[in-house]
Amino acid sequence: MTNPVGASTTLAEFIAASRIEDVPEKVRHEAKRSLLNFFAVALAGATDPVIESAVATLAPFAGAPTSTVIGRSARTDALGAAFLNAISANVFDYDDTHPGTVIHPTAPVAPALFALAETRPLRGADLIHAFILGAEAECRIGNAVSPGHYARGWHITATCGVFGAAVAVAKILGLDARRVRDALGNAASQSCGLVEALGTGAKSLGVGNAARGGLVAALGAAHGIGGPARPLEGIRGFATVTADDPDFGKITDGLGESWEFARNTYKPYPSGVVLHPVTDACLILRRQDGFDVSRIRAILATGHPLLRQRTDRPDVRTGREAQVSLQHTVAAALIDGAAGLAQYSDARVNDPVVKALGAKVGVRDDPFMPVEAARLAITLEDGRVLETLVETAFGSETNPLSDADIEAKLRVLAKQVTGIDAEALIGAVWSLDRAADAGALMAHARP
Amino acid sequence: MTNPVGASTTLAEFIAASRIEDVPEKVRHEAKRSLLNFFAVALAGATDPVIESAVATLAPFAGAPTSTVIGRSARTDALGAAFLNAISANVFDYDDTHPGTVIHPTAPVAPALFALAETRPLRGADLIHAFILGAEAECRIGNAVSPGHYARGWHITATCGVFGAAVAVAKILGLDARRVRDALGNAASQSCGLVEALGTGAKSLGVGNAARGGLVAALGAAHGIGGPARPLEGIRGFATVTADDPDFGKITDGLGESWEFARNTYKPYPSGVVLHPVTDACLILRRQDGFDVSRIRAILATGHPLLRQRTDRPDVRTGREAQVSLQHTVAAALIDGAAGLAQYSDARVNDPVVKALGAKVGVRDDPFMPVEAARLAITLEDGRVLETLVETAFGSETNPLSDADIEAKLRVLAKQVTGIDAEALIGAVWSLDRAADAGALMAHARP
Structure with missing residues (x-):
């Protein structure tokens, strides 16, 4: 003692x-x-x-x-x-x-x-x-x-x-x-x-x-x-x-x-904190040259295993559920260029355009990546890949x-x-x- | 499932x-x-x-x-x-x-x-x-x-x-x-x-x-x-x-x-339930022929080990503490012939006569005895022993x-x-x- x-x-x-x-x-x-x-x-x-x-x-x-x-x-x-x-x-x-x-x-x-x-x-x-x-x-x-x-x-x-x-x-x-x-x-x-x-x-x-x-x-x-x-x-x-x-x-x-x-x-975004680096990545990528939300073939998020375990939820129906959905968060952020309360309304979650883009989102574990980091890769229909790595999410202790x-x-x-x-x-x-x-x-x- | x-x-x-x-x-x-x-x-x-x-x-x-x-x-x-x-x-x-x-x-x-x-x-x-x-x-x-x-x-x-x-x-x-x-x-x-x-x-x-x-x-x-x-x-x-x-x-x-x-x-008594068979025993023994509270040499309570573990408390000072004190409970019950709220007042606990009798109380484990049972033996100054066994305490499920x-x-x-x-x-x-x-x-x- x-x-x-x-x-x-x-x-x-x-x-x-x-x-x-x-x-x-x-x-x-x-x-x-x-x-x-x-x-x-x-x-x-x-x-x-x-x-x-x-x-x-x-x-x-x-x-x-x-x-x-x-x-x-x-x-x-x-x-x-x-x-x-x-x-x-x-x-x-x-x-x-x-x-x-x-x-x-x-x-x-x-x-x-x-x-x-x-x-x-x-x-x-x-x-x-x-x-x-x-x-x-x-x-x-x-x-x-x-x-x-x-x-x-x-x-x-x-x-x-x-x-x-x-x-x-x-x-x-x-x-x-x-x-x-x-x-x-x-x-x-x-x-x-x-x-x-x-x-x-x-x-x-x-x-x-x-x-x-x-x-x-x-x-x-x-x-x-x-x-x-x-x-x-x-x-x-x-x-x-x-x-x-x-x-x-x-x-x-x-x-x-x-x-x-x-x-x-x-928090800068009303969502699970493990989604924040991915959200940052979406907002960064949609400003890159050549980004066209209507021509996305596939989206791959890579992060700490918690990202997949906590947020791999393709079929959410309510704003509350969507706060911990990778698929909805990525789709809404890429389409709207924002990740505020409006993106987590029930109506936004059930918008067919958002749902369609969300269906293209995949997730992969990287056990060496910290929770506050994430990589996002968007493959366009013409084969080009837009990619970014967020090392420390906005709103985290170091950012x-x-x-x-x-x-x-x-x-x-x-x-x-x-x-x-x-x-x-x-x-x-x-x-x-x-x-x-x-x-x-x-x-x-x-x- | x-x-x-x-x-x-x-x-x-x-x-x-x-x-x-x-x-x-x-x-x-x-x-x-x-x-x-x-x-x-x-x-x-x-x-x-x-x-x-x-x-x-x-x-x-x-x-x-x-x-x-x-x-x-x-x-x-x-x-x-x-x-x-x-x-x-x-x-x-x-x-x-x-x-x-x-x-x-x-x-x-x-x-x-x-x-x-x-x-x-x-x-x-x-x-x-x-x-x-x-x-x-x-x-x-x-x-x-x-x-x-x-x-x-x-x-x-x-x-x-x-x-x-x-x-x-x-x-x-x-x-x-x-x-x-x-x-x-x-x-x-x-x-x-x-x-x-x-x-x-x-x-x-x-x-x-x-x-x-x-x-x-x-x-x-x-x-x-x-x-x-x-x-x-x-x-x-x-x-x-x-x-x-x-x-x-x-x-x-x-x-x-x-x-x-x-x-x-x-509960018939305002005390820890593990004390209830001992309390019953006190009230029984003090009605026996030859009982004289002023001539007690020693008191021995025998019970399930929980009796000792939970209530072997010789030096309590408040009524609240006394509710889980074997020594106080036995002394007060033998002197007063009762075990109600009055026996668990701070004043009663600090009465020198009660304290003196409580100092004569010992406890022994019997691992085979159920919690609702207890044995009490009172040795008088002339060597006689008054003894009783309570098999099921008053207030328990079977009594x-x-x-x-x-x-x-x-x-x-x-x-x-x-x-x-x-x-x-x-x-x-x-x-x-x-x-x-x-x-x-x-x-x-x-x-």
Whole structure:
């Protein structure tokens, strides 16, 4: 035992002691990038039918309407708003991704904080600080249980997200280390979410509960609901129960020095991340001299075996399914010259022209190619072959979206909701660290 | 694959098709016994500090006060009431127990139903029917994942309870088989609770969420939130992920013919069930000729090794810890001639006289003795030995509490809350199957 105190206590002590001045400027900037991306995808997701269903499910039980439901005019109580906004942000899996764990860090954490911020005075800088600490705890706990946790079937964004939300809210509430650990314990009692549910509305309940449960965990700790001494590392604790061989050093080593959350990445396309290098390749090839989409004989994508295993789906029928279909993604990207939400509508998926081109797409494994790379070869009817290799997909850790790219993503996705002033929202996020009232930002996230 | 349809679909079809006339009278009677016991333990638990903390945590977010919080005058919204009443019923682990799985079946299921019953017209017979189906599903799913599930560290009352609540509410809502399966899927996304949290307030969050999550699961399914086709048996489904070698036949075999829920048992004492035969032995021995509590030299308890492993705790300080202490339980039972809530108060635990007698208690393993048996030998100062063997503990499946015993338990525990008319509540439970308005019963469960 290298850590007789226990990872939970060490983490809680770090959270309780952290000051915003201790957080590097680069990490604080990443937080604002994550929040920009959060509002972008939550505005896009807010029109999804699952949100309508979730709103209708909770409506008869809703409390004081203090907090914004992103993209909707009617507000609801803070627990409900946290639940619904986490769902919106993650419903398309278009949100941010922490490399390695595949956690979407922001969806469970930011909604809990903003929902609470609309119920009490809270400075923007304090919200950003709490957000960073929550996301950092979430990613580190995810590292400790990876890769076995997700492989076993745990939807890691939901299961680890509740710890992130709990830590973030605990920091906002100013809990001491003992109570932060209680919040972790209360989160452990509420951690849930299965990979089996991906692609269905049930997935959203897990992600929504991660945000809501984090609020309950920390508020409960503040009200005296206590947890076990070792909620993460105990013999029946979260990591021990849900991982194969948890590495608790991943939670505690270098706390405050290295920042896992700073590795956060943002998707340029609303599709499975393994499809991103292929999508890049399509957009590159269609600009090459001699490209003619009407004269394609065959298309061959070569990539890491995961590309074939996860996305070789020739016969998809819905936009949601098409988000993990190589055939649809390649066809739509080559025809439209784009890979946005419009390319993943049910109508686009069932367009005969797209289907016909998709039928010409093949896939080949290259076990030596990294996941973020892909090769695409298009054979034209006259025998010519257009070919390109993408070494690092746009949006990956080494080829990240710029600040301007994320702003542009928000501008496009905000159009899903009539009456959103994207520029005002963008400005409010960039200046959040100077805002006296963090909750005021949410006025820009509803019509 | 003996069941190509899948256990989830088979279970859902059974639930959707079940009629109350198909349920044997014995099972319907067991339901009323379980509900009597539920109100008894929930009234006792309602004064626990964790309830005060949970009420305070949820209060700022509470919706329309439609539903009774057992033992309290102020009502709250149905989701909150389900959450709080499940906690009250289970906080002392004094609630019912399903043999084999160690599930406490009623705490997650009944609160969801009664909370809903106060929001809409609902016949008592329909509530009882839904309760039986929910508890049956919960126990069967528990059987399918036992014993590995609990042994790994899953708090099975919470993790399986959410399925029970979801099924029960789905039946009340009249969902078809497809939607019942969606409710199971929505429950799978919310299933949580760790053994590590036992003995702390965090445990209660898991049990409370089982009731609340079941309501959300079924109401969500009714509103169109759908789940995967195989939420229980899928390759990343609940049972596959959380059990060692799930047996899906335990879910589907003999549905409607054999009733797991009919095996339900009720505790005569608010302590770990493994302590019950020892407690019986104490109450028997102190009535023997020549017994003199002031002249005891030594006490030896002999039992299944679990008795020693789970309860050999000489130095406990709180009533909660004492519930699993052999030393305290034996001392208090021999001195007081009782083993009720009064014997598990912090004050009683720290009484020097009780502590002194507890110091004389030893324990020995008998690997051939079943868990529900125990031998107790008391050596007096004059050398005489008083000895007794309890073959089946009071309250176990083969030595059950009578209807009158359960009524008596309710009469005693109802005294924890001033202003409860225990006779009216007992009468309302026994006649619930003839009640036109199931929710009206709850008026007897609040001051």
